[in-house]
Amino acid sequence: MANKICPSCGRVFKGLARFCSQCGIELKKEPNKCSSPSTQLCRDAVFDEEDIFCRYCGALTTFAKERQM
Numbered sequence: 221m222a223n224k225i226c227p228s229c230g231r232v233f234k235g236l237a238r239f240c241s242q243c244g245i246e247l248k249k250e251p252n253k254c255s256s257p258s259t260q261l262c263r264d265a266v267f268d269e270e271d272i273f274c275r276y277c278g279a280l281t282t283f284a285k286e287r288q289m
């Protein structure tokens with residue numbers, strides 16, 4: 221299950237959480253990102269949900285990594 225992120229404080233929640241426990245704001249799904257962001261390109265990149273590999277370094281995306289676990 222994808223992580224969710226609070227749009228207000230940036231906390232990351234796992235699993236079934238729907239609201240931030242600090243702000244009471246509805247969480248947003250964390251975007252698909254490079255799982256080993258070693259360069260600025262990787263850190264800034266946001267991928268489609270179906271994308272499996274980072275287009276800059278070839279590492280798995282965070283969504284693909286989660287699917288493997």
Ligand SMILES: [Zn+2]
Pocket residue numbers: 226227228229230231240241242243244245
């Ligand atoms: Zn919050």
Ligand SMILES: [Zn+2]
Pocket residue numbers: 254255256257258262274275276277278279
């Ligand atoms: Zn990358």
